[in-house]
Amino acid sequence: MIEVHELTKRYGDVTAVDSISFTVQPGVITGFLGPNGAGKSTTMRMILGLDRPTSGTSTVNGRPYAEAPAPLTEMGALLEAKAIDKGRSARNHLLALGATIGVGARRVDHLLDVVGLTEVAGKGAGGFSLGMGQRLGIATALLGDPQTVMLDEPVNGLDPDGILWIRNLLKELAAEGRTVFLSSHLMSEMELTAEHLVVIGRGRILADVPMAEFIAQSSQNSVQVISPDAGRLRDLLIQPGVVVASSAPGRLDVTGLSSSQVGELAAAAGLVLHQLVDVAPSLEEAFMELTRDAVDYHGSTDTTGRTAA
Numbered sequence: 001m002i003e004v005h006e007l008t009k010r011y012g013d014v015t016a017v018d019s020i021s022f023t024v025q026p027g028v029i030t031g032f033l034g035p036n037g038a039g040k041s042t043t044m045r046m047i048l049g050l051d052r053p054t055s056g057t058s059t060v061n062g063r064p065y066a067e068a069p070a071p072l073t074e075m076g077a078l079l080e081a082k083a084i085d086k087g088r089s090a091r092n093h094l095l096a097l098g099a100t101i102g103v104g105a106r107r108v109d110h111l112l113d114v115v116g117l118t119e120v121a122g123k124g125a126g127g128f129s130l131g132m133g134q135r136l137g138i139a140t141a142l143l144g145d146p147q148t149v150m151l152d153e154p155v156n157g158l159d160p161d162g163i164l165w166i167r168n169l170l171k172e173l174a175a176e177g178r179t180v181f182l183s184s185h186l187m188s189e190m191e192l193t194a195e196h197l198v199v200i201g202r203g204r205i206l207a208d209v210p211m212a213e214f215i216a217q218s219s220q221n222s223v224q225v226i227s228p229d230a231g232r233l234r235d236l237l238i239q240p241g242v243v244v245a246s247s248a249p250g251r252l253d254v255t256g257l258s259s260s261q262v263g264e265l266a267a268a269a270g271l272v273l274h275q276l277v278d279v280a281p282s283l284e285e286a287f288m289e290l291t292r293d294a295v296d297y298h299g300s301t302d303t304t305g306r307t308a309a
């Protein structure tokens, strides 16, 4: 279990983390979400004891991580890929770390197999691709068979096969009753992996809820309609508070009305419908809605350098 209590971190004038409290429970995968610069990495670094909090506390399995007698067996963490001695082979890296906690060659070779690095185990990790470095980082996190794992962007650089593999691995770890805490900007992947979410924006907790609840509370529900009379239906549905978009001929995506309202309006006008479906919002839509006011870095699709007057 990870417990964070009124944790604050200031860098000069910047408050990176602003008195946040949350608990990461064992047995479920908890996702840590937030826009760029929200404070996720800073929080994880403080939990790991790599950054000293300005105030507040955090504990891993009941005590500050820095005080754990055998940290690698308490919590395995992946913060930055490739944070290893680049000249060393993957196997030697794991063996050297394993030696500090009584883990030998057998478990090292097993873990190399689990993360899919057996064939390159003797090669210098300096030549590893981003995804291979990530796999090695995950093997390192699992080395001490820890009760808790904390992973910052674990799917970063992984190919589709690797992403599926880590999703299943994390689910297995949680099913074994372990605490699993991970950050990711890949919303579709997080939606498939996590059961609980902690969302942070500008250093503050915006949500700490089960995934299903987080998505359900979004107002982004829409209705998808397919009709041979799409044009007439569109004119009928347009009213204040209703947005009607069309992504294909004969298809309308309606927000602001329920499917029964759309169906009744169509029936009253004698319009034929071929399909009428409620579309639940995605995690991405729910996340964008919640964090709209907490995004510090906005991009633009204008690559011309011209700005609107």
Ligand SMILES: Nc1ncnc2c1ncn2[C@@H]1O[C@H](COP(=O)(O)OP(=O)(O)OP(=O)(O)O)[C@@H](O)[C@H]1O
Pocket: 011, 014, 015, 016, 034, 035, 036, 037, 038, 039, 040, 041, 042, 043
């Ligand atoms: N060592 C540091 N010195 C000064 N400011 C820092 C430092 N580390 C982080 N910050 C600032 O703290 C804030 C939170 O940064 P942090 O890296 O924790 O965010 P994040 O949620 O992990 O972002 P991202 O999604 O981009 O990785 C940002 O404004 C960042 O610029």
